[in-house]
Each structure stands twice: as structure tokens, then as C-alpha cells.
Amino acid sequence: MGDNVVEVRGLRNQFGSHVVHDGLDLDVRRGEVLGVVGGSGTGKSVLLRAIVGLLRPDAGSVRVLDVDVLRATDAEREAVGRRWGVMFQDGALFSSLTVRQNVEAPMREKLDLEPETMRALADLKLGMAGLPAKAADQYPSELSGGMRKRAGLARALALDPEIVFLDEPTAGLDPIGAAAFDELIAQLQSALGLTVFFVTHDLDSLTAICDRIAVLAEKRVLVTGTMEDMLEVDHPWVRAYFHGPRARAARRA
Numbered sequence: 001m002g003d004n005v006v007e008v009r010g011l012r013n014q015f016g017s018h019v020v021h022d023g024l025d026l027d028v029r030r031g032e033v034l035g036v037v038g039g040s041g042t043g044k045s046v047l048l049r050a051i052v053g054l055l056r057p058d059a060g061s062v063r064v065l066d067v068d069v070l071r072a073t074d075a076e077r078e079a080v081g082r083r084w085g086v087m088f089q090d091g092a093l094f095s096s097l098t099v100r101q102n103v104e105a106p107m108r109e110k111l112d113l114e115p116e117t118m119r120a121l122a123d124l125k126l127g128m129a130g131l132p133a134k135a136a137d138q139y140p141s142e143l144s145g146g147m148r149k150r151a152g153l154a155r156a157l158a159l160d161p162e163i164v165f166l167d168e169p170t171a172g173l174d175p176i177g178a179a180a181f182d183e184l185i186a187q188l189q190s191a192l193g194l195t196v197f198f199v200t201h202d203l204d205s206l207t208a209i210c211d212r213i214a215v216l217a218e219k220r221v222l223v224t225g226t227m228e229d230m231l232e233v234d235h236p237w238v239r240a241y242f243h244g245p246r247a248r249a250a251r252r253a
Contacts, residue, residue: 005030005163005195006051011060013046020046022219024060028163033189033196035206038216039237044199045089047216048165051197052086053077065162082110084163085156089171092152093140099126099151100136106158122158129154130184146177150184157188163195170202182208203241 006028013021020043028034036044049055051062053069062069067080085106093102103122107113113121126136129150140148149169156164166185170178186209189196198210206213207227214224215238223233230242 003030004028005065006197007061007063008047008051009061011047011050011062012058013043013050013055014058019219021050021057024216024220026214026221026224028195028197029212030195031189031193032211033185033198033209035210035213036197036199036216037201037206037213037241042216043219044216045167048086048167048197048199052084052165053081078110082159083161084165085159085161086165087149087152087156087167087169089168093148093155095140098137098139099131099143099154102140102151103155103158106155110159122154125154125157126151128157128188130180146173146181149173149181153184160192161194163197165197165199167199168201169198170200170205175204178202178204179208185209 004027006026008024008026011021011024012019024047026047036047038044046055050057051064051069056070065080065083067076069077069080072080093099094105097105100119100122103125104118107118107121123133123136127133131147131150131154135143135147135151140151143151153166153169156166169185170181173181182205185196185198188194189209198205200206210227212224212226213230215222215230217235217237222235223229223238227242230238233239233242
């Protein structure tokens with residue numbers, strides 16, 4: 001795989017007669033923040049779920065950290081799954097568990113640790129995600145939307161992953177909260193050497209923290225490159241998205 005930590009080749013995802021992806025290829029490089037964008041229905045979240053094994057594609061191959069996740073044994077999938085973390089939209093926390101217990105959940109499932117050790121590690125991850133100490137004993141319903149997202153991020157970091165998959169992490173946040181979350185991701189990526197797969201529609205996030213951008217259109221990855229590369233692409237959706245007034249404002253900012 002070389003410098004690629006994720007390689008997707010010839011991916012096809014189909015639900016009934018509806019084909020979402022057909023012949024999709026994508027590489028994710030070690031240590032980069034890759035922003036994945038596309039119009040509604042292009043299958044951004046579907047792609048993420050196929051990569052992490054939550055959805056089995058109809059055709060194609062997916063390699064993550066040199067493991068063929070579609071053909072791996074259960075033990076191989078278990079081992080590689082410990083090396084990534086996933087943050088779903090709005091955090092997807094367990095409502096009946098406290099925030100600390102939510103972060104402990106992957107540790108309890110994957111690791112053999114004493115309760116005191118899990119508690120200390122969970123509190124460390126919550127602090128890394130920028131949450132105050134008092135949030136650990138609260139339930140998700142007692143948190144703001146932005147705090148729930150940070151708790152979801154802390155849970156994604158629970159097993160010290162090499163890759164973090166983020167599904168629309170700034171959706172629903174006000175501009176100040178979204179900018180703060182972007183800054184947090186950039187800081188964690190730099191400090192921990194993470195590779196970040198970042199599904200988003202937020203032009204500010206793309207401009208602020210993404211090293212490369214992958215555009216989903218026409219059932220595949222239409223183009224991959226830097227923000228400057230996107231400005232040169234002659235495709236109707238790409239031009240409308242990256243040359244619109246919001247895109248110009250994001251670049252000025």
C-alpha cells in the first residue's frame with residue numbers, strides 16, 4: 001500500500017435497483033486529513049460504512065492498513081478494527097450511559113483493563129476532546145449538540161486509533177462551534193499523527209483543515225486533490241460548489 005492507509009478499488013454499492021457507487025476508487029494517505037464531499041445522495045456516509053465494515057459492498061475491494069477487510073478472517077477484522085475509530089453524526093452516543101461510560105464502551109469490548117484504568121483513560125480522552133471534567137458524569141441528553149459531538153470524538157479516540165473516520169462532525173453547529181471543532185481536529189491530528197477521513201459539506205472545514213478533497217459524483221470519486229485543484233475542475237457540480245459565494249467567503253476567511 002505504500003503511503004496509503006486506505007485503498008478502495010472498483011467499489012459498487014447497490015440498494016435494490018438503486019446504484020449508489022459503481023467502480024469507485026479512492027486512496028487515503030497516511031497522516032492526511034481527507035475531506036469527502038458530494039451532493040445529497042452521492043453516498044458519502046455509505047462509503048464510510050463500507051470502508052469500516054458496517055456495510056458489505058456488492059463488488060470491489062477495500063484494504064485498510066494492509067488488511068483486505070472484505071476477505072479477512074474474523075480475527076483479522078477484529079485486530080484492524082482496533083486501529084480505527086469512528087464518529088457518527090451527532091455522536092451516536094448510548095443515551096442510557098453517562099458520557100464517561102460511552103467512552104469506556106470500546107475499551108470494555110476490546111481490551112482487558114481494570115475499571116480504574118478505564119475510568120482514567122476515558123477521562124483523558126474527554127479532556128483531549130475539550131470537554132470539562134463535569135461532563136463525564138452527565139448523560140448525552142444533558143449536553144449541548146457541540147458537547148455531544150466532542151463526546152463522540154472522545155469515544156472514537158478511545159482505543160488510540162491510527163485512523164479516525166468522522167461523519168459530518170460539524171453539521172448543525174453554529175459557525176463559532178464549527179470553527180472550534182475544526183481547530184480541535186487539526187490539533188489532534190498533528191499531536192497524535194492521525195489520518196482523518198472527514199465526511200463533510202462544510203466549506204470552511206475543507207478550507208481550514210483538509211489536505212486533500214475527494215468529490216463524489218456520478219457514482220464514483222470524480223476527482224481528488226487540493227482546494228486549488230478543485231478550482232480548476234470543469235464539472236457543473238464542482239464549479240457550483242467551489243465557485244459559489246459561500247466558497248469564496250470561506251477562502252477569504
